[in-house]
Amino acid sequence: MLIETHAHLNDKAFDADRREVIGKAFSLGVEKIVEIACAPEEWARGRQLAAAFPGRVRCAFGAHPEYTKTLSPARLLELDGFMADPCAAALGEVGVDYWWDTGTKEEQTALLIAQLTFCAKYKKPAVFHARNGRAPGQNAYADLLEALKTGWNYSPEGKFRGVLHCFSGTWADARAGLDMGLLLGVNGTFTYKKNEDLRETVKKAGLDNIVLETDCPYLPPQSARGKRNDPSFIPGIAAMVATHLGTGNGEVADKTTANALELFGRF
Numbered sequence: 001m002l003i004e005t006h007a008h009l010n011d012k013a014f015d016a017d018r019r020e021v022i023g024k025a026f027s028l029g030v031e032k033i034v035e036i037a038c039a040p041e042e043w044a045r046g047r048q049l050a051a052a053f054p055g056r057v058r059c060a061f062g063a064h065p066e067y068t069k070t071l072s073p074a075r076l077l078e079l080d081g082f083m084a085d086p087c088a089a090a091l092g093e094v095g096v097d098y099w100w101d102t103g104t105k106e107e108q109t110a111l112l113i114a115q116l117t118f119c120a121k122y123k124k125p126a127v128f129h130a131r132n133g134r135a136p137g138q139n140a141y142a143d144l145l146e147a148l149k150t151g152w153n154y155s156p157e158g159k160f161r162g163v164l165h166c167f168s169g170t171w172a173d174a175r176a177g178l179d180m181g182l183l184l185g186v187n188g189t190f191t192y193k194k195n196e197d198l199r200e201t202v203k204k205a206g207l208d209n210i211v212l213e214t215d216c217p218y219l220p221p222q223s224a225r226g227k228r229n230d231p232s233f234i235p236g237i238a239a240m241v242a243t244h245l246g247t248g249n250g251e252v253a254d255k256t257t258a259n260a261l262e263l264f265g266r267f
């Protein structure tokens with residue numbers, strides 16, 4: 001069994017065939033999916049999707065850093081309600097993004113910290129987004145982890161507190177995240193020809209510290225570049241991880257599934 005820990009199935013890219021896409025993933029051994037509802041207008045639709053697939057789809061609810069300048073306090077109150085819902089698996093995706101002009105570091109971390117209060121309140125982990133910009137000298141991972149040190153008082157019963165989704169940082173960034181109880185989210189970018197450093201980082205982190213994801217509809221694996229991504233690519237990503245780490249597909253499935261269930265809780 002495999003778990004897709006990061007999908008955006010409410011994206012309009014799936015409007016024509018959402019149920020078929022989910023059914024196909026299930027038929028290929030992707031047993032469970034975490035849907036990421038990270039825009040206010042996606043929260044209700046995320047809950048509906050979870051209700052349509054009980055025991056198989058749960059949601060992360062949050063406001064992506066792209067809403068730094070626009071999210072109103074009323075929306076944060078609304079988010080509180082979604083985090084209280086039994087379908088909520090996590091807060092997310094939340095974090096810092098220096099690629100787009102979404103606000104200063106201070107503005108972005110203020111929104112992040114405001115949302116992190118829901119982790120303690122509802123005993124939920126978080127799905128983190130960190131993306132570096134074009135300018136050298138900025139490190140989104142370092143800034144994210146610094147903000148977590150001061151603004152995050154969530155202590156889980158298990159071993160993991162959250163995930164650095166679509167991990168694209170250095171080994172030093174990864175190590176710092178692992179030391180704070182975070183996992184690395186590994187997706188199609190692991191298969192890109194130029195990402196040798198990422199593959200080595202994942203190898204060093206090891207199967208005990210990763211979960212699988214697609215971030216669909218974006219970032220399909222190398223074999224499907226330019227096409228729409230979807231959760232049915234998870235077995236292929238697992239196979240690439242197995243090859244690179246010199247282990248079996250079964251072990252990758254077992255470990256990453258156990259990690260995902262420990263992070264998000266059983267569902």
Ligand SMILES: [Zn+2]
Nearest residue numbers: 006036093215
């Ligand atoms: Zn995402």
